[in-house]
Amino acid sequence: xxxxxxxxxxxxxxxxxxxxxxxxxxxxxxxxxxxxxxxxxxxxxxxxxxxxxxxxxxxxxxxxxxxxxxxxxxxxxxxxxxxxxxxxxxxxxxxxxxxxxxxxxxxxxxxxxxxxxxxxxxxxxxxxxxxxxxxxxxxxxxxxxxxxxxxxxxxxxxxxxxxxxxxxxxxxxxxxxxxxxxxxxxxxxxxxxxxxxxxxxxxxxxxxxxxxxxxxxxxxxxxxxxxxxxxxxxxxxxxxxxxxxxxxxxxxxxxxxxxxxxxxxxxxxxxxxxxxxxxxxxxxxxxxxxxxxxxxx
Amino acid sequence: xxxxxxxxxxxxxxxxxxxxxxxxxxxxxxxxxxxxxxxxxxxxxxxxxxxxxxxxxxxxxxxxxxxxxxxxxxxxxxxxxxxxxxxxxxxxxxxxxxxxxxxxxxxxxxxxxxxxxxxxxxxxxxxxxxxxxxxxxxxxxxxxxxxxxxxxxxxxxxxxxxxxxxxxxxxxxxxxxxxxxxxxxxxxxxxxxxxxxxxxxxxxxxxxxxxxxxxxxxxxxxxxxxxxxxxxxxxxxxxxxxxxxxxxxxxxxxxxxxxxxx
Numbered sequence: 001x002x003x004x005x006x007x008x009x010x011x012x013x014x015x016x017x018x019x020x021x022x023x024x025x026x027x028x029x030x031x032x033x034x035x036x037x038x039x040x041x042x043x044x045x046x047x048x049x050x051x052x053x054x055x056x057x058x059x060x061x062x063x064x065x066x067x068x069x070x071x072x073x074x075x076x077x078x079x080x081x082x083x084x085x086x087x088x089x090x091x092x093x094x095x096x097x098x099x100x101x102x103x104x105x106x107x108x109x110x111x112x113x114x115x116x117x118x119x120x121x122x123x124x125x126x127x128x129x130x131x132x133x134x135x136x137x138x139x140x141x142x143x144x145x146x147x148x149x150x151x152x153x154x155x156x157x158x159x160x161x162x163x164x165x166x167x168x169x170x171x172x173x174x175x176x177x178x179x180x181x182x183x184x185x186x187x188x189x190x191x192x193x194x195x196x197x198x199x200x201x202x203x204x205x206x207x208x209x210x211x212x213x214x215x216x217x218x219x220x221x222x223x224x225x226x227x228x229x230x231x232x233x234x235x236x237x238x239x240x241x242x243x244x245x246x247x248x249x250x251x252x253x254x255x256x257x258x259x260x261x262x263x264x265x266x267x268x269x270x271x272x273x274x275x276x277x278x279x280x281x282x283x284x285x286x287x288x289x290x291x292x293x294x295x296x297x
Numbered sequence: 298x299x300x301x302x303x304x305x306x307x308x309x310x311x312x313x314x315x316x317x318x319x320x321x322x323x324x325x326x327x328x329x330x331x332x333x334x335x336x337x338x339x340x341x342x343x344x345x346x347x348x349x350x351x352x353x354x355x356x357x358x359x360x361x362x363x364x365x366x367x368x369x370x371x372x373x374x375x376x377x378x379x380x381x382x383x384x385x386x387x388x389x390x391x392x393x394x395x396x397x398x399x400x401x402x403x404x405x406x407x408x409x410x411x412x413x414x415x416x417x418x419x420x421x422x423x424x425x426x427x428x429x430x431x432x433x434x435x436x437x438x439x440x441x442x443x444x445x446x447x448x449x450x451x452x453x454x455x456x457x458x459x460x461x462x463x464x465x466x467x468x469x470x471x472x473x474x475x476x477x478x479x480x481x482x483x484x485x486x487x488x489x490x491x492x493x494x495x496x497x498x499x500x501x502x503x504x505x506x507x508x509x510x511x512x513x514x515x516x517x518x519x520x521x522x523x524x525x526x527x528x529x530x531x532x533x534x535x536x537x538x539x540x541x542x543x544x545x546x547x548x549x550x551x552x553x554x555x556x557x558x559x
Contacts (some may be wrong), residue, residue: 016479020427023473027440028431189368190390193383194455195407204403208394290393291437 073258082262090247091266098233098244099270101157105164106225113169113221117176117214131177134170142167142228146235157241160232167228168221175217179210211286219279226271314379315459315491316342316365321374322516323360334360336516338374344458347485347492349506351499351545353553357517358495362461365493380458380491381408387464389444391436397447398423398432404454422450425484442473449481453488462494466501475533478504482530499549500542504533509545513552521548 034042055075062074085091120126120134142163149159183206191205207214233245244267251259287293321338324331334357342348352358363369365376366384391400401419410418423432426446436444445465452460466474482505485492496502502509509523523545527537 016476016483017427020476020480023476024427024431024440024443027443028438184390186386186388186390187392190386190392192368193366194404194451200407204407205392208392211394286394289435291435 109168113172117173121180168225172221179213349502352512356512383457
């Protein structure tokens with residue numbers, strides 16, 4: 001005890017550095033992560049199990065005889081038909097047309113939605129004027145726009161793009177507004193204190209700080225774009241363009257339920273793949289970098 | 298009126314004060330009622346001085362710093378500051394999307410440091426606060442004390458003559474705070490910066506300051522100023538520190554009591 005009290009001041013004796021380093025070492029957790037393959041399998045098997053259960057359930061319903069086989073086909077013929085559509089290239093050609101439209105329409109919506117979102121988020125008058133309108137637009141079913149779109153643009157692709165943009169842009173704009181609103185005021189003050197003003201504040205603080213909300217909006221925008229596009233392709237048939245919507249409509253017209261279900265599966269799979277591979281992974285990466293979600297064990 | 302006097306070491310009439318606050322008042326409107334936060338504050342801070350400001354709740358400490366930093370305008374009075382100002386908050390407020398090296402680099406960039414120098418200077422600053430080995434970590438991967446040191450490195454990056462600190466160690470545990478006191482003291486001696494350090498912890502104010510300024514509450518006025526003539530480096534546990542801290546605490550308690558039943 002006596003010795004302790006007489007010990008020289010730690011800072012004077014030059015122990016300060018060691019003490020700080022020691023505390024740092026104690027306070028930074030050592031993370032040991034499982035190997036990559038193991039982590040991949042850990043996050044994949046539950047999904048595979050869910051798909052298996054869903055297909056089994058579908059097969060049960062078919063076997064129960066609830067609907068005749070010409071009205072509801074089982075998994076086996078449907079997957080065989082899907083395989084035929086893929087190998088003949090018929091599905092590939094349709095996917096190219098449809099995805100091409102989806103990407104064009106979505107990019108258009110992203111540009112318009114971003115511009116509107118940023119303007120509304122930063123300008124008070126605009127927010128009061130059109131803020132609630134954007135929410136209303138989002139709840140408007142896209143299919144309700146088609147009669148007007150067809151009158152305005154005739155039966156061409158223009159009508160489809162019009163509706164896709166109207167479906168997706170408000171969602172994207174709302175995501176940006178929410179993202180900007182969620183920025184802690186302290187971060188804006190720090191940005192200003194560091195000397196950021198106007199465009200540099202936007203670039204170095206506002207845009208990166210709003211990114212999680214913006215990504216959520218972009219993801220939702222994609223879902224709206226994809227849905228509007230499917231509705232559009234069923235209603236607006238452009239001659240010579242055998243899109244996914246046309247395949248769906250044709251199989252209904254000739255009562256080919258097997259092909260119809262095969263095309264539906266293709267639509268679902270594309271939607272899920274884009275959602276998880278493009279938006280899901282981007283979102284997870286952003287959140288993980290900021291420590292907003294726990295890293296996979 | 299906040300007037301920034303650019304530092305010009307060559308001029309013979311260079312003011313001795315880094316900060317001159319004269320007759321400063323600040324009032325807010327809240328719910329149709331006029332609330333006076335600061336009333337007639339006069340305070341001069343010399344170049345290279347370490348001034349601690351203590352006060353009970355409602356003394357307008359944070360308003361005072363915001364006004365000196367130029368983030369808020371005073372209702373009356375003047376603030377003159379000689380040199381650029383950096384401000385540090387209770388939360389580190391580092392940008393979570395950047396590694397701590399990039400956080401420091403952004404501060405360098407916004408103060409006009411050309412790109413080729415930024416990386417090296419950022420690493421040197423992080424080395425100064427003993428975070429060289431953590432340069433590529435993101436803020437959420439660090440402890441509270443490490444984040445505050447990274448924020449300190451970012452404040453140094455602005456190369457400001459004046460550093461304003463708003464309860465920077467308030468949220469830290471006692472052990473970490475002790476070490477950061479020693480480190481801040483050492484860095485202050487090396488950098489010859491002017492520091493205004495706001496805290497509600499009287500011992501901390503005495504441990505660090507050349508002078509302790511005590512504010513009254515509602516409205517905030519300067520109640521008393523205490524010179525701290527204790528050799529550095531100091532310790533929180535030193536009897537001289539305790540004695541002066543007790544004296545100031547007694548004054549502060551009297552001041553708080555006077556608000557009872559008002």
